[in-house]
Amino acid sequence: MITMNDFLIVSAALFCIGLFMLVSKRNAIQILIGIELMLNAAILNLVAFGKYDRFVNGGQMFALFAIVLAAATTAVALAIILNVYRRYKTIDPAKVDKLRD
């Protein structure tokens, strides 16, 4: 029997790896991957709790919504990263420090 604790601990570990990537990386694409890891940890929690909801399906439904939202976020974020690269010739977020010109 796989208990609820196991899923939650795996999800917590995944979230913390994502947090580590988010804070320590110097590359916008790797930061984006860190955000995706954190989102996936949240989705794993939703799915694990959704096991106890056969008729309404709240957990699984919002896991689906979160996956679609992650797709939209990634598309826009990558477009922004490409624009930043075109303008600054770098994608290090620490070096991008001007609002305009």
Added chain:
Amino acid sequence: MNIAQILFYLMSFITLASAVFVAATKNLVRSVFMFFITLFGLAGLYILSLADFVAITQVVIYVGGILVLILFAFMLSGKETLDAIQKQKNQFISANKIASLILAVLFFVVLVLMIFKVDVNNLEWIKVAIGQNSDIKLNSNMTDNIGINLMTRYLLPFEAISILLMMALVGAAHLSRKEQKS
């Protein structure tokens, strides 16, 4: 120890190990490809949590869509990004990295302590759900139920998210087109 439990530990090990590799490696392309493995392992965990439709969606959207998008952005942004990463290699353990490692580990400790304090296995509503026989069984057919719920109870969020997705894609196309000389 039955086979589901063994599969669970195998899947979670694959997921966590590849996630650690993604975080630790210096090679960006390799980290993106290891992220594939993480996502597949997560899909396996979803199946073990009896959510097969979410697992298939995860494979289709994440692996088929998002990862290809990341690879594209990475290929389009050129050689300098790679060089920027190579430059970091000199300072293997920087103060920045240690600080973020400490942050992540402390946050993990807090989360695990909270999980054990809440005692998730004996939550009130979970006991009620098991008592009312409304937890997902191994043979219950969830995809039908998800489709019906999506068109009745969750119709408004569904429409809202479809409009949001369209707006995001139009916005992304607008942002990434070439600027015209004016």
